Amino acid sequence: MDGLRHDYPAKSKSGGFSFISSNGLVAESLVPVYQSTTFPTHVSMATGVYPDKHGIMHNSFYDREKGSYSYSPEANWIQSKPIWAYLEEKGIKTATYFWVGSETAWNGINITYNKFPFSNSVSEETKIQQIIDWLSLPDTERPRLIMTWWHGIDSVAHKHGMNHISVAKKFAEQDGHLLDLINKIEAEDLWKKLTLIVVSDHGMTDISNFINVKEILKKADIQAKTSIGPAVAHIFLEDQKDLSKAIKVFQRNKFLEVKSKVEISNTLHLVHPTRTGDIVILTKSPNMLVSRKSNNPPIGMHGYNPENNKDMEGIFLAYGNKIKPSQINKVKQVDVAPTILSLMNIDIPTYMEGKKIELN
Ligand SMILES: [Zn+2]
Numbered sequence: 586m587d588g589l590r591h592d593y594p595a596k597s598k599s600g601g602f603s604f605i606s607s608n609g610l611v612a613e614s615l616v617p618v619y620q621s622t623t624f625p626t627h628v629s630m631a632t633g634v635y636p637d638k639h640g641i642m643h644n645s646f647y648d649r650e651k652g653s654y655s656y657s658p659e660a661n662w663i664q665s666k667p668i669w670a671y672l673e674e675k676g677i678k679t680a681t682y683f684w685v686g687s688e689t690a691w692n693g694i695n696i697t698y699n700k701f702p703f704s705n706s707v708s709e710e711t712k713i714q715q716i717i718d719w720l721s722l723p724d725t726e727r728p729r730l731i732m733t734w735w736h737g738i739d740s741v742a743h744k745h746g747m748n749h750i751s752v753a754k755k756f757a758e759q760d761g762h763l764l765d766l767i768n769k770i771e772a773e774d775l776w777k778k779l780t781l782i783v784v785s786d787h788g789m790t791d792i793s794n795f796i797n798v799k800e801i802l803k804k805a806d807i808q809a810k811t812s813i814g815p816a817v818a819h820i821f822l823e824d825q826k827d828l829s830k831a832i833k834v835f836q837r838n839k840f841l842e843v844k845s846k847v848e849i850s851n852t853l854h855l856v857h858p859t860r861t862g863d864i865v866i867l868t869k870s871p872n873m874l875v876s877r878k879s880n881n882p883p884i885g886m887h888g889y890n891p892e893n894n895k896d897m898e899g900i901f902l903a904y905g906n907k908i909k910p911s912q913i914n915k916v917k918q919v920d921v922a923p924t925i926l927s928l929m930n931i932d933i934p935t936y937m938e939g940k941k942i943e944l945n
Pocket residue numbers: 587588622623739786787
């Protein structure tokens with residue numbers, strides 16, 4: 586559920602979230618990877634590794650060898666094996682109804698069932714019907730893992746900010762769809778052998794200050810390629826002689842933290858061999874890095890470092906087979922894929938950086 590912040594499940598009165606809170610497992614939050622934007626977070630949940638390893642640094646980014654990436658359906662940009670590819674290689678059928686990176690084969694490995702191209706006009710009702718149809722297939726055809734993207738509150742929260750009534754309305758709607766899915770699985774009598782995990786990719790916070798990175802470079806007459814996300818920007822200089830000048834120019838803005846590539850701590854998972862700029866610029870909310878002036882700027886945003894912004898934390902809930910009703914501490918996005926494999930009694934590959942979450 587896109588953009589659903591950690592504090593939302595508790596707001597549910599009679600929907601799917603209140604059902605799972607009473608009958609299933611709820612984690613305090615799901616801590617996203619950094620930068621906490623939709624593409625890196627989805628891919629980290631699917632691969633069990635951080636963005637410096639899977640390479641999807643943001644929804645769009647620049648690679649010194651491959652060039653520019655922007656919301657691409659081409660799975661080979663992902664540099665670590667997604668869970669569906671890992672399972673399909675073992676002959677286990679999987680399905681996705683929209684998940685970043687699952688539209689195309691990954692290094693020649695196809696998904697048995699997937700829906701593409703991505704469209705945000707497909708309703709949750711349509712996805713639920715397809716999920717039930719997949720679950721109703723004969724044993725030999727039925728996928729053992731189904732992953733699906735739902736709208737969550739992301740789009741309304743970007744547009745109106747977290748305190749707007751439309752966010753509460755959208756949450757209530759999604760909460761209702763979740764209950765509908767739970768009830769339909771119940772009607773098929775599948776809970777004895779099925780586990781439902783509900784996650785979000787990031788949270789959301791209100792912002793108010795926009796910093797135009799490209800304009801700063803232009804005014805200083807510095808030529809560079811840029812990968813600009815809301816919280817992290819990478820500057821790839823045309824001429825390395827501009828390094829100290831560019832650092833000084835950005836340091837004049839007190840809302841920016843400016844680092845050369847060699848100065849960035851590995852614990853941030855922002856240093857990739859070909860996708861990290863010569864200079865990396867970081868900012869905190871309520872600031873947002875942008876590449877152009879907008880007449881209609883967002884009010885809600887995410888992407889910030891979850892280590893110092895609790896609003897970035899998302900959700901993790903589970904219900905069904907092998908789930909003991911309980912409340913657990915914070916869990917991490919890189920733990921999602923290992924946890925799924927553990928539920929399926931399949932070995933967790935050593936390349937995964939997360940660990941299985943104890944669910945029972
Ligand atoms: Zn998102």
